[in-house]
Amino acid sequence: AQSVTQLDSHVSVSEGTPVLLRCNYSSSYSPSLFWYVQHPNKGLQLLLKYTSAATLVKGINGFEAEFKKSETSFHLTKPSAHMSDAAEYFCVVTLQPTSYDKVIFGPGTSLSVIP
Amino acid sequence: GAGVSQSPSNKVTEKGKDVELRCDPISGHTALYWYRQSLGQGLEFLIYFQGNSAPDKSGLPSDRFSAERTGGSVSTLTIQRTQQEDSAVYLCASSLTSDNEQFFGPGTRLTVL
Numbered sequence: 001a002q003s004v005t006q007l008d009s010h011v012s013v014s015e016g017t018p019v020l021l022r023c024n025y026s027s028s029y030s031p032s033l034f035w036y037v038q039h040p041n042k043g044l045q046l047l048l049k050y051t052s053a054a055t056l057v058k059g060i061n062g063f064e065a066e067f068k069k070s071e072t073s074f075h076l077t078k079p080s081a082h083m084s085d086a087a088e089y090f091c092v093v094t095l096q097p098t099s100y101d102k103v104i105f106g107p108g109t110s111l112s113v114i115p
Numbered sequence: 116g117a118g119v120s121q122s123p124s125n126k127v128t129e130k131g132k133d134v135e136l137r138c139d140p141i142s143g144h145t146a147l148y149w150y151r152q153s154l155g156q157g158l159e160f161l162i163y164f165q166g167n168s169a170p171d172k173s174g175l176p177s178d179r180f181s182a183e184r185t186g187g188s189v190s191t192l193t194i195q196r197t198q199q200e201d202s203a204v205y206l207c208a209s210s211l212t213s214d215n216e217q218f219f220g221p222g223t224r225l226t227v228l
Contacts, residue, residue: 034216043206044158044208044219046217088157090158094213102171103217106157
């Protein structure tokens, strides 16, 4: 069965320290991988996307993610957290089990940034 | 250019009534998705359209929920005989193809009294 796991439901970091949000997927197929962010009372926005080009993907706002096929992981990182990074982050996998792509959202990780 | 729009932005209804939620995707986007987000929860996938057909309806929670898409554009999500547990924000997203970035609408906040 295909699934997306975000290992931490909540992560809290101090401003200026690194951020690591973990995502693992389970699939027999080659996936496309995305990270979306949802700020409080705002819509969902794409952070970055991996589609079998470079394994290290750079996104907006200083975020990046590395696809590791051997670990079936796509963890999101940022070297230095900013207060404005406080939001909900969703890891998303697009699979191709049949003639259409199936999109699976992870359960989300809530990021808090402490001043 | 215009993004994904949804109407109404807010809907308050009484238990047992039917509601219709509308989504206008970005022009030219073939893929359209409906999700539900309950308070403090993640996104719950409801249904996916490719053009006018729905190859994946696996997320619809019950037969009270249905959706259609006409002309490869506008989609409506209908909830019949609403229940209090249907209260949530219903999000619509569209993408150029299903393997591309999804653009989300602002959502419809449904409250069932």
